[in-house]
Amino acid sequence: MWRYMGRKLGIYAITFVIAVTINWMIPRFMPGDPVRSMLNKASVSDPEAMERMTNYYNEVFGLETPIHQQYFAFWAGLFRGDLGISSMQYPEPVTDIILRAVPFTLGLLLPAIILSWIVGNHFGAFAARNKILDNTVLPVGYILTATPYMWLALLLAWSVGVVGGFLPTSSGYSLALIPAFSWEFIASLITHWFLPFLSMFIVALGGWAIGMRNMIIYELEADYSNYLQALGAPRRLIRRYAFRNAMLPQITGLAVQLGTVIAGALLTEIVFNYPGLGSLILRALNNNDYFVLQGTFLFVIIGVLIANFIIDIIYVLVDPRTRVQMTGGSS
């Protein structure tokens, strides 16, 4: 068990190092002068501030220091939580900017992933036992999974938000309000959250429902189901077993889907102008703010790795087969 975890952690660590290295390389080996292009976009009028910025970035991109020293300095900064200073919001540290965006992205992602997974699985399991439902869930599910994220998000924003006018379609909260722990502000957060959440939830739902339906049907035809039926076990028991066993591949599916889901979340944020990491990436791109870009990617990578690790652990806890293989247990 621990050896398995150790090995997994090792793999994650290597992935992390490689990702950070690539991340570090991109602005440095891009054609052109990164400092110049960053500063061009930064709209600073005060020449003194401009001077300070130029010095700072020249130092960080340290054209005089050898490249490996730059690399180690980058890592050292990373461990101090120092990701540099933003050019578009000079002189704010990148870490602060990102930490402000992260709760919005997580607030969107986690409920969308978890709820769509749970609801989709139950829905699919339910559909598997009901002909009429099955005939409706399946086509609807296929349509939903085939729907591009952007398109559904735009459709929702347009129909519910713009035409219907029920819910706001832009930003994370009403800009007329000052962030505070008040009912008014929280209500504003929720109404702004709802549409982006819904679009992600709906797109993900169909896939889980279809997957679960197919898995359940497969499990209900498995030998152990057949045998229990032959011994007269009630359908309730057989379904319970089938549901649990069908869940396991769905957990792996979650890990596999994670990248897609996160990409979808970033897109959704852009459509709804939601102040999370997705919008931040877009803004940083427009402003050539390499530090923010670097930092955001780093956060996304860390997030994906952590999520994968959690799913790994859950899988090990629920599937005895992996547990057995890990302890090398046999007779």
Place this chain on the structure above:
Amino acid sequence: MTLRVKDLKVYYQTLRGDVHALDGVDFELADGEIMGLAGESGCGKSTLGKSLIRLDSRMRHVDGTIELDGEDVPIAKDREMNRFRYHEISLIPQYAMSALNPTRKIGRMINELLQSRGVRPSEVTEELNRRLELVGLDPDVLKRFPIELSGGMKQRVVMVMATLLNPSLLIADEATSALDVSTQRSVVESMVEFRDRGYVKSMIFVTHDISLVYQMADTVMVMYAGRVAEKAPASTIINDPQHPYTKMLIGALPEVGATTDEARLEGIPGTPPGLLHPPTGCRFKARCPIASEECSETPPLVEIEPGHWAACWKTGR
């Protein structure tokens, strides 16, 4: 008389029509009898086994009756049939290796099954442990997952589980086919032991392997293309078979005790008829060396001597 099967017809419904997998099967099984069921692949052995406990969705009961301990077994009525399942009629399936839920500990799964069948697990725990020990398993296997057991161990667990409620009839469908020879032998010995101790009253043991049948079975029934060809005490079937098909089947044995299925199955020239449109008259006539005109009529299954039935026009001694 434990089991009496009369003129049983069970068809598979397929897109191309009905497959006459059982087309008038007659036999009786006495208390304490272990009957080996033999015949070429596709002759309907598994179908017969399934018909006695649970028809799957494609199987249709067309005709015939089954009687167990004097009671009618309502095979076509899935719900009424449930009363018999596990309590009276039990099964060791052909797929015993995968018959256990892979994600439940064995003990827990057995308990859940018992509960769902109205038996309090605590009432049989002691017996369960005793029987596991009897087949050479440590009761600790109950705390393990199926994947942690070898094939032979799983086979024995399934055997103990299937017979825990002392059923009147046990159907073992190729229960030993996936095992190596020595494991086969010990499983077979355990089965006989279970019968001797009265854990099961009688048993139908489906197999390709006639030499194995000879070791354990009291009687052997040979099927051909959905019908009974011959049924007799095991020694009679091996040493003095009457039906031409049985003779060829036994004659094709390379030597008693050999274990490869292929050797003996290749021994009979020709192939069995398709059961989608079975031939009229004796189903063996296309391959029978002594077929004659009368064979275009279906030969009845008659008792040619006490305890020895055969369905052939030429065996009426």
